Amino acid sequence: MRVRLEDVARAASVSPKTVSRVLNDEANVTDATRQRVRAAMEAMDYRPHPSARSLAGNRSFLVAMLYDNNDNPSSTYLAEIQDGVLEACDAHRYSMMVRPLRMRDGDFIRRLDTLISDHHPDGVVLTPPITDYAPLLKRLREHKVPYASVSPLRRGKTLGVTMDEQHAARAIVEHLLELGHRRIAHVIGIANHGASRWRLAGYREAMAAAGLPEDPALVVQGAFTFGSGVEAARQLFSLAERPTAVFAANDDMATGVMWAAGEYGLKVPHDLSVCGFDDTPLSRQLWPALTTVQQPSREMGKIAAEQLLTELRGHGTGRLVQMPFSLQIRGSTAIAP
Amino acid sequence: MRVRLEDVARAASVSPKTVSRVLNDEANVTDATRQRVRAAMEAMDYRPHPSARSLAGNRSFLVAMLYDNNDNPSSTYLAEIQDGVLEACDAHRYSMMVRPLRMRDGDFIRRLDTLISDHHPDGVVLTPPITDYAPLLKRLREHKVPYASVSPLRRGKTLGVTMDEQHAARAIVEHLLELGHRRIAHVIGIANHGASRWRLAGYREAMAAAGLPEDPALVVQGAFTFGSGVEAARQLFSLAERPTAVFAANDDMATGVMWAAGEYGLKVPHDLSVCGFDDTPLSRQLWPALTTVQQPSREMGKIAAEQLLTELRGHGTGRLVQMPFSLQIRGSTAIAP
DNA sequence: GGCAGGAATGACAGCGCTGTCAATTTGCGT
DNA sequence: ACGCAAATTGACAGCGCTGTCATTCCTGCC
CATH class of the missing domain: 3.40.50.2300 (Response regulator)
Incomplete structure (x- = not known):
């Protein structure tokens, strides 16, 4: 039936305990023995029984x-x-x-x-x-x-x-600055999430480094969802002095911003630059594709x-x-x- | 330390085996005994050890x-x-x-x-x-x-x-028909997925029942993604005779269709009706919110x-x-x- | 009241592995 | 070559539970 540790032990002419030692990479087994046991395990396609290991060894894997x-x-x-x-x-x-x-x-x-x-x-x-x-x-x-x-x-x-999300956020805002943008807005993610804080901090850092005073009207609360991006963008586009670029704290919200841009007749990227964060599959499928930060989740x-x-x-x-x-x-x- | 089955047995003055029987809802235990054992388990907050159960009982839970x-x-x-x-x-x-x-x-x-x-x-x-x-x-x-x-x-x-996805698809297309649409397009999902087949079948059924011959130009292949919805829609909107409604096989593609509508200056729902399938959270966040089929996944x-x-x-x-x-x-x- | 027959309960071994500790082998210095 | 410590190996019990089968306890019925 099932191959047990004991069977491997017999095949390798050692005691069960030694097989156990090899199985668990424990010390005090000569290389020769270890090889022999490994070979036997391999040959017999041995699979330790997790429950037995767990019961005897007092750990669950x-x-x-x-x-x-x-x-x-x-x-x-x-x-x-x-x-x-x-x-x-x-x-x-x-x-x-x-x-x-x-x-x-x-x-x-x-x-x-x-x-x-x-x-x-x-x-x-x-x-x-x-x-x-x-x-x-x-x-x-x-x-x-x-x-x-x-x-x-x-x-x-x-x-x-x-x-280093803060650094990444700063870098993406710097990219916008290099393109000549000055009125750059930020859509924040759900409050208290680390991601929201760091990305906001990176935005502020970049803006401050560029000598741009923070305009509170350009920093809008979102909630990481497409819908919240749409709403945040509508708020931004209703301003007397509209931003020329929006950095949203994630791709879903950035997509919402692009959506809202369409409603307001703004062409991306001609009239408005948009960038996100996460590099979700969605970001590549959009047209134009979204500038974003790749996060290797x-x-x-x-x-x-x-x-x-x-x-x-x-x-x-x-x-x-x-x-x-x-x-x-x-x-x-x-x-x- | 840990409460074991044996401890419960002692507390309930029965043998371990009887506790095991109660634990596994087996027959041949009087109600009185069962109650007593249950009470003891409860009182001691007994948790069977899954590995032990699995090892002895030859099943893994x-x-x-x-x-x-x-x-x-x-x-x-x-x-x-x-x-x-x-x-x-x-x-x-x-x-x-x-x-x-x-x-x-x-x-x-x-x-x-x-x-x-x-x-x-x-x-x-x-x-x-x-x-x-x-x-x-x-x-x-x-x-x-x-x-x-x-x-x-x-x-x-x-x-x-x-x-019954086919029935659901038919129902949603019938909804479009009731609104007076005649040129109704369908964006298919990934080929071979049951979902794609049924939804297409439902679309065809509804169209046929309304006496509308199938126009192959109105049935476009997609891949369940936002991007594929955008592309399918572009194809549809380039037709000489554009559809007035699009039923996409899922919400992501429907969202893509709405996106593309924006590109072509089509207002939803005034110029174009769009509906999807799945009732994803996204569908409620869109504006206008998406007509769709709720699937209780x-x-x-x-x-x-x-x-x-x-x-x-x-x-x-x-x-x-x-x-x-x-x-x-x-x-x-x-x-x- | 006594007895068959089924229902309820219990005794015991063992699932497949590892921890403990004892037995054996090895390497090394002299 | 011999003795000793360290390295290697093994014997054995037991982890917490359930399967099997034996035992005890009830019923109902003659």
Whole structure:
């Protein structure tokens, strides 16, 4: 029937315990033995039984990915992160479980406790915006469940991965400045999301560096959705002195801005330059294609999970990795009119 | 430390085996005993150890949700299904695992085998477009892993959930006909997806019933994306005799059509009526809001999982459930010009 | 009242692996 | 060549639960 560890042991003429050691990359096995056991495993296509390992070894080989499904950034973004986390888990033969948590509902602590006592994840990956919710982090530490975060708000000794979003935002605004734009507007994302803060900060930084005083009328609140982009843009286009460029905090809102531009008879990029952030598939399909910042979400999910797994295996200690970004200059931005 | 089944047994003055019986809803336990055991479990906040259950009982309490991440319908759609499946699994104390499969890559059979030998899922939920890929289904049957499908192409004795998409498509086209439209175009989704076929069939049915001969120029291929909607619309708007209404096979493409309408100076709904399918969040944020068909994806995921779980528990046998749909008549459709 | 027959309960082994610790082998200095 | 410490290997129990089968407890009926 099923090939068991014992069968491998017999085939390799060693004790089961030695096979176990090889399986878990433990020390104190001679290379010769290790090779022999590996060969036997390979030959017999041995697959350890996760439940047995988990029961005997008191660990689950399970990573849970937590997200907030009340209030999440786009589901595309989450899906990409999920894909990356999954890839890393697969590579290390961990399994992954996804858990929506509803922060607003208040019972999330109970739900977290349930998750932990029911499934005993060895570690947890946190995604925005729940990377910095103090009660959650506290509870995880109480349960002694290690975690890694994707784009946490607070940098520090946290495990995980970030991108220098502020720098990226500054760079994209500088691109607009170089094109001669002076009245540059910004559409902010959902308040309190790290992404919103950093992108706003980058915008301000670039404007200030260019010696342009901030015009409050040019900074409008949005909510990361297409619709909120449309509304923000309408507000901007109704101003006596209209902006010549809009930097929206994500692509969905930028798309909304382009949509609204059509309503007002503004041609992009001739009358108005628009840029976004994220480099979603949508941004390439638009016409003109959207100038934006590429954020490697999938890769970030993967790296966050790898940091966590490194920590779990005790192989050295993980840290907060900073990802590079890249501007995608496309057709939606042009010389100021 | 941890409360074990044995502890509950002692508290309820029964043997461990009896507690196990209660835990698994088995027969041959008096109500009195059952109550007593339940009370003890409750009082001690007992949580069975999944690995121990799985090891001893030879089942995993695991449901895997499979999807194609080369070629999927929108990630929003999948995310909703995932949420629904998760909800059902949670309710029955099963855990859920998501597995992207790349049908195009050809090694998916090996990946499926790996999934099964590594994790031993008790059952599998299939999502479009991999609900009908014969080699996959065959392999699942060979492994004797039961499956349930969301919107399978082939109805039959399959377990799962569908919606009468053809009927819904017909209904929405009839809505356009009632508004006086005669030149009604259709933008098709990705070929071979059941969704594309049914929606096209519904369109044809409605047109034929109204006695309108099919004009091939009015039926354009798309690919379920915003961009493909834009391109399809450009094609339609370049016709000598333009359509007065467009029914796109999903909301993303319908949004693309509205976008392209702006480029051509067509006002929606005054000059052009547009409708979609799916009722994505986007459809409500547009202006005008999109007339579309509400497809209860989350609910469908939940029901598919429930059908599967029913089957797994042997409590009666699951079947193919048909969901109701509802038209969402909004601002993007109006009386023909 | 006694007994068959089914319902309810329990004893016990074992699922496949790893932790602990004991046994054995190896390498090294003298 | 010998002794000793360190490296390597193995024996064995047990993780928390369920399957199997034996045992006990009820019924109803003659």
